[in-house]
Structure formats: C-alpha cells, structure tokens
Amino acid sequence: MTDQETASALDPPPDVVARLERMKARDVILRVEGLDKQFTGRGRGVKALDGIRFQTHRREFLCIVGPSGCGKSTLIRILAGLEAASGGVALLDGVPITGPGRERGMVFQGYTLFPWLTVKRNVMFGLEMTGTGRSEAARQAGEWLDLIGLSAFAEAYPHQLSGGMKQRVAIARALINQPRILLMDEPFAALDAQTRARMQAYLLDIWKKIDVTVIFITHDLDEAIYLADRILVLSPHPGRVQEMIEVPLARPRSPAQVQSAAFRATKARLESLIHAPTSSAAEEEPYPAMPLMANVLDTVE
Amino acid sequence: MPSVRSAAFGWGLSGGAARPRMARPNWLRIRGPLPLGTRRMLGLCSFLLPLLVWAIVSYVPFIWHPNMLVTNPGDVDYFQVGMSVDRATFASEVTSALQAKQAPPQGVPANPLYLPSPGAVASAFIAAFTSSAGNAEGGWMLASLWKSIQVIFWGFLISSLIGVPLGILAGANTAVSHLVEPIVEFFRYLPAPAFGALAVAVLGIYDGPKIAIIVIGTLFQQILIVANTTRKVEFGLVEAALTLGCRNGRLLSKVIVPAILPDLYRDQRVLLGWAWTYLIVAELVGATSGISLFITQQARHQHFAAVFAGIAVIGIVGLGTDLLLGRLGRRLFPWDRSAAL
Numbered sequence A: 001m002t003d004q005e006t007a008s009a010l011d012p013p014p015d016v017v018a019r020l021e022r023m024k025a026r027d028v029i030l031r032v033e034g035l036d037k038q039f040t041g042r043g044r045g046v047k048a049l050d051g052i053r054f055q056t057h058r059r060e061f062l063c064i065v066g067p068s069g070c071g072k073s074t075l076i077r078i079l080a081g082l083e084a085a086s087g088g089v090a091l092l093d094g095v096p097i098t099g100p101g102r103e104r105g106m107v108f109q110g111y112t113l114f115p116w117l118t119v120k121r122n123v124m125f126g127l128e129m130t131g132t133g134r135s136e137a138a139r140q141a142g143e144w145l146d147l148i149g150l151s152a153f154a155e156a157y158p159h160q161l162s163g164g165m166k167q168r169v170a171i172a173r174a175l176i177n178q179p180r181i182l183l184m185d186e187p188f189a190a191l192d193a194q195t196r197a198r199m200q201a202y203l204l205d206i207w208k209k210i211d212v213t214v215i216f217i218t219h220d221l222d223e224a225i226y227l228a229d230r231i232l233v234l235s236p237h238p239g240r241v242q243e244m245i246e247v248p249l250a251r252p253r254s255p256a257q258v259q260s261a262a263f264r265a266t267k268a269r270l271e272s273l274i275h276a277p278t279s280s281a282a283e284e285e286p287y288p289a290m291p292l293m294a295n296v297l298d299t300v301e
Numbered sequence B: 001m002p003s004v005r006s007a008a009f010g011w012g013l014s015g016g017a018a019r020p021r022m023a024r025p026n027w028l029r030i031r032g033p034l035p036l037g038t039r040r041m042l043g044l045c046s047f048l049l050p051l052l053v054w055a056i057v058s059y060v061p062f063i064w065h066p067n068m069l070v071t072n073p074g075d076v077d078y079f080q081v082g083m084s085v086d087r088a089t090f091a092s093e094v095t096s097a098l099q100a101k102q103a104p105p106q107g108v109p110a111n112p113l114y115l116p117s118p119g120a121v122a123s124a125f126i127a128a129f130t131s132s133a134g135n136a137e138g139g140w141m142l143a144s145l146w147k148s149i150q151v152i153f154w155g156f157l158i159s160s161l162i163g164v165p166l167g168i169l170a171g172a173n174t175a176v177s178h179l180v181e182p183i184v185e186f187f188r189y190l191p192a193p194a195f196g197a198l199a200v201a202v203l204g205i206y207d208g209p210k211i212a213i214i215v216i217g218t219l220f221q222q223i224l225i226v227a228n229t230t231r232k233v234e235f236g237l238v239e240a241a242l243t244l245g246c247r248n249g250r251l252l253s254k255v256i257v258p259a260i261l262p263d264l265y266r267d268q269r270v271l272l273g274w275a276w277t278y279l280i281v282a283e284l285v286g287a288t289s290g291i292s293l294f295i296t297q298q299a300r301h302q303h304f305a306a307v308f309a310g311i312a313v314i315g316i317v318g319l320g321t322d323l324l325l326g327r328l329g330r331r332l333f334p335w336d337r338s339a340a341l
Helices: A003-008 A012-024 A074-081 A119-129 A134-147 A165-175 A193-211 A221-227 A254-260 A261-274 B036-059 B088-099 B117-131 B143-174 B174-187 B192-203 B208-230 B235-242 B249-275 B281-284 B290-300 B304-332
Strands: A028-041 A044-059 A061-065 A088-092 A104-107 A183-187 A213-217 A232-234 A239-247 B066-074 B085-086 B106-110
Touching: A003 A261, A028 A213, A044 A074, A044 A213, A044 A239, A061 A074, A061 A183, A074 A183, A074 A254, A088 A232, A104 A165, A119 A134, A119 A165, A119 B249, A134 A165, A165 A193, A183 B085, A213 A221, A213 B066, A213 B106, A213 B249, A221 A254, A221 A261, A232 A261, A239 A261, A254 A261, A261 B174, B066 B088, B085 B088, B106 B249, B117 B143, B117 B304, B143 B174, B143 B208, B143 B249, B143 B281, B143 B290, B143 B304, B174 B208, B192 B208, B192 B281, B208 B249, B208 B281, B235 B249, B249 B281, B249 B304, B290 B304
Parallel strands: A061 A213, A061 A232, A104 A183, A183 A213
Antiparallel strands: A028 A044, A028 A088, A232 A239, B066 B085, B066 B106
C-alpha cells in the first residue's frame, strides 16, 4: 500500500464526514484544559500527564489509546473524580470536576460488582444511593435487566455469572443513573476474544440508543477503531496528547469492516503514532540471548 | 555423542500417557483434594487416635503403670486398701515381708492418680451432669457451665460492641487508625490476668471483674483484627460506589460493612475461642465461680477424673459453638465463596 493510497483511505467518505459534522455541531460536553498529573513519592516526582487538552461532544464515542505509561488510566480516573489533577481543569458541561459524581458513570476492568448483592440489587445500587425509592429502583432495574438480557439472573449473585455477563451488569449499573458520560477503563480487556467481540457490538447498540457520551480506554487498536468516532492518541513519559484521529468508517459498524482499506489504513496510522521512534529506548529493555539447551538436531523452526 | 539433555529442566515430562492415572488421591500433594468420605474419616481420627493412645496407656497393664494399687496390705503396717505406692517400694516391702515370714501385701499395677482412664472420666462426666451431689454451688456441672457461659456471653458482647465498630472505623479511616491503633498495640501486650486485682477493686468480687478480664483479653486483639480485615476490602468496590453517587456514611454502611461481613464473622468466631481461653483465669478472680470452681474443687479432693471431665466440657462447648456458627455462616452469606470448613 503506497502512501497515496493510505492517505486516500484515511479520508472519510461523505457520509462519515456528514456524521462527524453533526457530532461536532452538538454541544461540547467535556472540555479538558491543560491537565497535569504529578505523582510524588520517594524523593522524586513522576510526571504522568502533561498538559492534556481535548474536548468531546455530546453523544460522541471517544477512544483513548496509547502505549503503557502514557497515563490513560490516570486520565480517566481524574475524569471520574477518583484522583485529583495537579494542574489544569476538566469541565463537564462547563462545571469543573472536583470529585466523583453520578453524572459520570464508570465501568472498571475488574468488574467491581458488589459480591453481597444480587444482580438486580447491584443494578439498583446507584438509584438507592441517590434517594430513589426501593420499588421505583426495582422497576427500573428490572427494565435494565431486560435490556441486557439478564432477567433470568436477577436473583443470582455476581460470582455465578461469566465475565461478559458481569460486565453487562456493570454497564447497566452505571447507566441506570443516567450519567452524562460513561467512562470505561479497558472494560473488555479480561474477556476472551469471542465474548469481547459480542460485548463491543452490544456496547455500540446501547450507545446509539441512549443519550450518553462514551470515553473508552483500550490498548487494543482494533477495538478502538471498531468502536470510536474519534481516537485520542497519547504519548508516554509524560502522557501528552499526540493526535486526535477521526475514524473514517461508516456506521453501523460491522466486523466485516476490519478487512476494509479504511480500517487497515487507520490502524497503520495508529501504529506508526504509537510505535514512533520518539518512544524512549529505555522502555524496551534488552534481554540476553538464550543459549541452546535442546538437542541441536531436534529443531522446531 | 554430545550429551544433550532434552529434559534438563523437566519442562518436557515425556510420556504423559505412560504416567499412572491419578486414580486414588495423593495424600501428600500440596492442597491436593480429598473425597468427602476421606475428609470425614480423618476428622473422626483426629479425635479417636489420641483417645486410643490414652485408652492403651490406661488399660494395658504393662505399658506404663509405674504404681501399685494396694488391694490387701498384708502385714505391712502403713499400707492401706486403695493406697497407690510406686513399684519399687511395693517390691521391697514384698521381699522384706517374705523374709520375715509375714503375709506379703497384694496389689495391681496402676497409673498415677492424675491420669484417670477414659472410662473413669466418662463416668465422672455423666455423674457430674446427672447427680446434684456435692455442694450446691459448684458440684453440679450444668449449673457451673451455665454460669461460665453467661460470663463469656457478656464479656464477648461488651468487647464486640466496642471493638467491632472501632475496628471498622480504624480500618476505614486513616486518622482514626493512627489515633487508636498505637495505644491498642500497647495494651494488647499486657496480660489480662494482670488486671485481676484492679478489676476486683473496682468491680467487686462477683461477675463484674470476671467479665472485665474477658473484655480486656479480647477487646484489643479484636480492634486490630477487625481493622485489618476492613483494610483488606477491595478498594475498587469503594471506587465503584463513589462513581455511583455513594457518600461518606453510606459508603461505610452500604459498602464497607457488607463487604467485610463474612470475614468479620470468621474473625468473631476465632475471637470467641480466644475469649474461652481467658475463662478460667477470669473465673479465679474474686470469688471463684462457674466451671473453674467445679474444676478447682474437684482437683482439691484429687478427683482427677472429674477435673478431666470439666476440661473436656469446655472443649466440647467451644467446638460445638464454633461448628454451629460455621454452619450458620454458610447460610447467612451465600455469596461468600471463601467459606472455610
């Protein structure tokens, strides 16, 4: 594939352009301005985030990718209010984020369902915490369980569910609070490939039907391209915004698009950004050559 | 030929098919599983084997039996029927009697008084429960036991009412932890019986000081253990609750407390056992009462079979309570998969 072909494949087709224009016409829901994070400890500080600046629009699906050490988890934890930034500000609907709140739902990689509550009570948890009555909370939780297809498991405990089921419950538990944005920190990383593919399609289905903005962290480039409207690429040490990429793929997305030229061109672009020669050589530790310890005649390659 | 050892590191355990099938469980494997029947059998043996050793030592005359129980004193003037003398003395008396052409004493081999046979202990056990003989205060085992259980109950209840909330707060909050734990660490090294005289001075000679000793013996350990259990709550659960709009007090009551409940329950079971071990010391403080009174009185009259029965009762009540609580725990916490025993 020549550079010219790549460039043309990266140009979004007219329908995608129109959709992205519609998205950008919506209000800015989250504005991150010059966000810094400095971890101090044992004498010297480590800078995790340096001047992060981006914005998302209402109902956008934004993925954040980057190599390990780029601070993507730190970034989403600051957005969730679980950690404080050292500098800069993140504004949700123009209001600075100072702590956790129900308008920002979060789905973690480790499922974090409450093991002592049944599936239904897990989903009800957010409503009960914010003053909704038990019966109303139960009614809404029942509806959500119908939506995620787990009504039969309403009275089961989390340890009786598979990984994919647990993550569906976690998504329902976050969305029942009707958050403005849904923060997802590598939510499918622990799932097997088939379950993960189903969960991705399933997440897109939920996302397009309700008014929610998704910020999704992943280290899987295929996943990012498949899900996102735009992809924020971070560079490591310290975490900086490297680029914001618009995904030139039409919606609805389908697994077949993985084979398309646009998909492959986007992936090549992301890979060139992430594995750029700028990444420090110290990160990739050299390992010593392994001596041959098997029969020299008994080759496997 | 170059000596290339293909399995130098044991990576390629060649011939997996040739390995014998693991038909019967290997008892020596680390954490190897055993069938339920085997586990039950081992649990039974855990009691039966020591009992068997005890029975053999008691009933087989040539195993130990260092003494002779005099059945007929003969012409030895200081021997009496039922007297226990060591074998050497008995033998020398027999020879000297025979030389003096007097009637030799007769006797049977016996163990020392302090090692009664299982049968004697069993009959003492039954007698202690059925007869109200002896003095009304202490001779009757059931009344003594009930008295002891009340002391344990109140001691453990008071300790838990203070220790559990304080432990949870210390485990959940850094400020409380740093304020409370240093002094508790200091107190937990002080032996509870050391407070005996002080407790009697303050609380009188009846149940007050006994309950206080149990509280002192349990409380400080309880605060530290509960605090540690609370600290082990997966922090992700707290963070998830925070993002769902859960705050301060509710975070404690709706997340931290339910999250630690099964472990807290297990801690309490261990601590209750701890409280039982302080019982005898506690009951000797002030006016001796309860099972301790029973045991000390019987010991004073050298009724060692009854002493053994009294000690066994404590073990039986303790173990029985624990088994019961264990069963109850599995019903109370159906989500808890780490349930042991």
